Amino acid sequence: xxxxxxERRNSFLREDxxxxxxxxxxxxxxxxxTPVGDMWPRPYYLENGLRRVQPYHFTYNTNCKQRWRGRExxxxxxxxxxxxxxxxxxxxxxxxxxxxxxxxxxxxxxxxKNGDIISHTMHRHEPPVTAxxxxxxxxxxxxxxxxKPAGVPVHPAGRYNxxxxxxxxxxxxxxxxxxxxxxxxxRLTSGVMFIGKNxxxxxxxxxxxxxxxxxxxxxxxxxxxxxxxxxxxxKPILQISPKLGLNRVRANGKEARTVFRRLxxxxxxxxxxxxxxxxxxxxxKQRQEAEREGKPWKSLRGYSIVRCRPLTGRTHQIRVxxxxxxxxxxxxxxxxxxRVFGPALAQNDDRSxxxxxxxxxxxxxxxxxxxxxxAYHDEMVDDYNKRxxxxxxxxxxxxxxxxLYTDPGVHELGIYLHARKYACxxxxxxxxxxxxxxxxPPAGFEGPTEATVESDPLAADLAKLGLNDDGTVTxxxxxxxxxxxxxxxxxxxxxxxVAAA
Numbered sequence: 001x002x003x004x005x006x007e008r009r010n011s012f013l014r015e016d017x018x019x020x021x022x023x024x025x026x027x028x029x030x031x032x033x034t035p036v037g038d039m040w041p042r043p044y045y046l047e048n049g050l051r052r053v054q055p056y057h058f059t060y061n062t063n064c065k066q067r068w069r070g071r072e073x074x075x076x077x078x079x080x081x082x083x084x085x086x087x088x089x090x091x092x093x094x095x096x097x098x099x100x101x102x103x104x105x106x107x108x109x110x111x112x113k114n115g116d117i118i119s120h121t122m123h124r125h126e127p128p129v130t131a132x133x134x135x136x137x138x139x140x141x142x143x144x145x146x147x148k149p150a151g152v153p154v155h156p157a158g159r160y161n162x163x164x165x166x167x168x169x170x171x172x173x174x175x176x177x178x179x180x181x182x183x184x185x186x187r188l189t190s191g192v193m194f195i196g197k198n199x200x201x202x203x204x205x206x207x208x209x210x211x212x213x214x215x216x217x218x219x220x221x222x223x224x225x226x227x228x229x230x231x232x233x234x235k236p237i238l239q240i241s242p243k244l245g246l247n248r249v250r251a252n253g254k255e256a257r258t259v260f261r262r263l264x265x266x267x268x269x270x271x272x273x274x275x276x277x278x279x280x281x282x283x284x285k286q287r288q289e290a291e292r293e294g295k296p297w298k299s300l301r302g303y304s305i306v307r308c309r310p311l312t313g314r315t316h317q318i319r320v321x322x323x324x325x326x327x328x329x330x331x332x333x334x335x336x337x338x339r340v341f342g343p344a345l346a347q348n349d350d351r352s353x354x355x356x357x358x359x360x361x362x363x364x365x366x367x368x369x370x371x372x373x374x375a376y377h378d379e380m381v382d383d384y385n386k387r388x389x390x391x392x393x394x395x396x397x398x399x400x401x402x403x404l405y406t407d408p409g410v411h412e413l414g415i416y417l418h419a420r421k422y423a424c425x426x427x428x429x430x431x432x433x434x435x436x437x438x439x440x441p442p443a444g445f446e447g448p449t450e451a452t453v454e455s456d457p458l459a460a461d462l463a464k465l466g467l468n469d470d471g472t473v474t475x476x477x478x479x480x481x482x483x484x485x486x487x488x489x490x491x492x493x494x495x496x497x498v499a500a501a
Contacts, residue, residue: 042162042171050128050407053162055397058124064116073100073118074108084402097121123400129163130413134172137431142201143182143194144169145422145431150190150414154181169195182206183422186316188333191218191419192431208424209313212470215423215458217432218308218318219263219439219451221416222327223336226304230460231260233321237314241359246334247316248346248355249324257311257471258321259462263439263455264447267302303330305439305447307420309457311471318417323347329416334362420451423458425469 043054068076077089077098092098093108098120100110112118135147146165148154154165161167169179180202182194196202208214238253240246304327308318319335322328326347328336338345340362342354395404418439421432434450441447453459462469466477 040175042167044162044168044171046131048407049131051131051163051168052128053126055123055125055399057121058161059119059121061117061119064112064114064118066114068112069114071112072108073098073105073110073112076112076118077120092120092122123397123402124161125159125397125402125404126161126163127159127405128407129160134165134168135433137192137433142198143196143205144179146193146195147433148185148190148193148419150188150418151408151412153187154185154193160187165193165195183209185419188415189417189419190414190436192422192433193419194422212311212313213425215421215425216310216419217421217423217456217458218310219418219420219435220306220308220318220322221330221438222304222306222322223330224304224327225265225267225302226260226262226306226327228262230457230465231262231325232465233258233260233325235321235324237317237320239315240355241362244359244362245315246359246362247314247320248358249320254314255312256314256317256321257467258318259309259311259457259460259465260322260325261307261455261457261460263305263307263452264441265302265304266442266445266447269442269444305435307451307455307457309460311467319415331411332415332417333411421458 039056043056045052045054073093074086074089077093078086081089089098090108093105093110096104098118099105100112100116100118102117102119129152130149132149134149134152136144137147138145146169148165152163152165152168153160156162156164156167162171166179166181170177177197180196180199182196182202182205183192185191185193194202194205196205234257235249236251236253237247237256238250240248240250306322306327308322310317314320316335319329319332323332323335323341323346326345328345330336334340336345340358396402397404416436416438418433418436420435421430423430423432432451435448440449448455462471463474466474468474
């Protein structure tokens with residue numbers, strides 16, 4: 001459910017950010033308008049490698065929905081905002097932190113009607129994010145090209161507000177600065193992002209990206225030894241759960257294509273004193289056991305650094321295609337999660353008969369297994385938000401009595417997926433970053449420390465793969481496939497095509 005946030009002016013100043021004295025709770029605003037004040041400077045502080053936000057009061061406003069008409073106020077909150085217990089909402093209505101049309105409700109049984117405006121003022125606790133700086137790759141009068149750290153959402157959404165790229169940039173520059181993101185990166189993903197300094201520049205670049213006139217390259221760290229050469233996955237992708245933002249390969253999904261090239265493979269480091277012959281025998285034994293049990297995951301050893309070129313822009317496209325190919329991103333909390341997808345991890349699986357089970361298992365996961373905001377769309381305030389929230393620390397806030405959470409672990413601050421390069425098809429501009437630390441050779445191994453020409457997926461000859469420059473299928477290939485279908489062979493989108501290196 002969409003809520004309109006209204007920020008309230010607070011007494012936070014930069015010099016008292018570390019003040020731990022409880023603040024006095026103010027009455028909700030008598031007039032429901034947007035906005036109601038603001039906090040400047042932002043109440044940030046850095047601690048233990050994390051960017052934190054001092055808790056603050058925040059008012060959510062929403063108009064009475066049609067389905068709420070004629071229903072009791074407490075019932076609405078307990079049914080639709082289940083991130084807090086019913087007792088909390090009862091007290092909030094009684095003490096006036098939940099109001100209707102700017103006035104205290106007559107009782108918890110107050111009946112809502114058309115035109116009512118419901119306001120909920122609460123003490124807001126934002127999750128911390130990494131303290132890693134937002135790097136600047138390029139800046140001119142119109143745009144800023146940044147290197148987004150993993151784990152930081154782009155826009156304020158869900159439990160994140162000030163701890164977002166947009167708000168951090170505003171805090172670093174000026175209150176009047178209004179950054180306009182031109183491309184989208186999931187919270188868990190790092191890398192190149194374009195920030196428009198004005199609406200015209202943002203709209204122009206957004207159109208270029210949408211019209212597929214921009215080449216994109218990502219780098220990922222995946223499980224096992226990824227094949228050499230051009231690996232092309234053309235399986236369509238379908239969103240099977242809008243609520244969770246979960247996507248899978250499905251024949252009735254949207255067209256999706258990704259070109260992959262391996263940069264490096266790093267096998268498990270041999271332990272000192274290991275018998276190499278015995279180790280090889282054990283590896284073969286594990287491979288046979290995995291094949292016999294139908295559990296390919298068990299035979300995957302080591303990891304690969306893979307460069308990825310998405311030719312289409314489906315949500316979670318690279319993550320889903322890598323999972324389908326049997327080489328999911330190593331620390332992907334969703335698509336490399338056996339508790340969600342089972343031991344085969346949906347390798348070569350485009351069936352839909354287990355979708356409901358997968359959605360159910362994912363919905364039940366806690367943050368031990370699933371990082372907060374598994375999808376880009378984490379605006380929902382409901383029981384799922386509670387289940388995927390950080391683990392409780394056992395402490396409560398002295399002001400609002402809200403249960404507090406532990407700090408996120410390293411595995412919750414990002415995944416091994418990085419937007420490394422964006423380039424204009426016409427060659428007018430190109431921006432790239434260095435390889436992230438997790439893509440560099442591990443201790444005791446030699447390997448590439450920068451992207452190589454041989455592994456560049458942007459250099460792939462799309463014509464040889466039957467694709468146009470914009471990633472669509474060539475007419476010649478369509479005719480050839482149509483001819484094969486006419487001969488009685490049922491045509492399906494290619495699962496993978498491997499060209500010799």
